[in-house]
Amino acid sequence: EDKVVQSPLSLVVHEGDTVTLNCSYEVTNFRSLLWYKQEKKAPTFLFMLTSSGIEKKSGRLSSILDKKELFSILNITATQTGDSAVYLCAVEEASGTYKYIFGTGTRLKVLA
Amino acid sequence: DGGITQSPKYLFRKEGQNVTLSCEQNLNHDAMYWYRQDPGQGLRLIYYSQIVNDFQKGDIAEGYSVSREKKESFPLTVTSAQKNPTAFYLCASTSGAGQETQYFGPGTRLLVL
Numbered sequence: 001e002d003k004v005v006q007s008p009l010s011l012v013v014h015e016g017d018t019v020t021l022n023c024s025y026e027v028t029n030f031r032s033l034l035w036y037k038q039e040k041k042a043p044t045f046l047f048m049l050t051s052s053g054i055e056k057k058s059g060r061l062s063s064i065l066d067k068k069e070l071f072s073i074l075n076i077t078a079t080q081t082g083d084s085a086v087y088l089c090a091v092e093e094a095s096g097t098y099k100y101i102f103g104t105g106t107r108l109k110v111l112a
Numbered sequence: 113d114g115g116i117t118q119s120p121k122y123l124f125r126k127e128g129q130n131v132t133l134s135c136e137q138n139l140n141h142d143a144m145y146w147y148r149q150d151p152g153q154g155l156r157l158i159y160y161s162q163i164v165n166d167f168q169k170g171d172i173a174e175g176y177s178v179s180r181e182k183k184e185s186f187p188l189t190v191t192s193a194q195k196n197p198t199a200f201y202l203c204a205s206t207s208g209a210g211q212e213t214q215y216f217g218p219g220t221r222l223l224v225l
Binding site for chain 1: 152157160162208219
């Protein structure tokens with residue numbers, strides 16, 4: 001059975017800290033891995049990764065994929081209270097049709 | 113502006129009642145998806161459709177039904193057979209080409225009276 005596992009489930013840090021969120025997957029027909037940020041409403045897109053070892057970066061956020069070891073990490077440096085959210089990892093799977101398998105998310109709380 | 117709209121924002125269901133959640137997109141996307149999110153959980157796939165007049169069950173389709181009569185619309189009916197429907201429901205779409213992000217609607221929160 002295809003699955004996506006995120007860790008930790010929740011995390012509390014102080015402003016300025018750096019955090020690393022993990023996403024491992026077992027998906028038969030991998031197409032891409034996506035990271036989203038969710039703040040009590042619809043998820044907003046952060047990154048899409050398709051190739052191993054190529055870092056995607058946007059400001060203080062960065063992400064990388066390891067297709068051999070089947071995992072991805074999302075790094076947030078110099079965290080701010082506005083980074084408090086649930087971070088979702090999803091894997092796009094293609095077995096004739098395309099669908100997305102989501103992990104349970106990591107709930108991040110950044111304290112001032 | 114292109115996007116996905118969902119209505120209503122909040123919906124209350126009485127026991128034994130069927131309710132329908134609306135999802136409309138003007139992105140000219142072929143593929144549409146319905147997800148359920150419970151508190152503290154990720155998104156679980158209910159149904160998805162890659163093309164008009166065709167749809168597939170996701171992981172938790174029991175107690176739900178869908179139709180895809182028009183490209184822009186993918187309504188979800190929560191039937192009385194769904195015994196625990198209280199959740200946040202999200203609709204999403206993609207062009208269907210693969211290796212792309214999903215566009216999400218704002219969601220509908222369903223509560224049982």
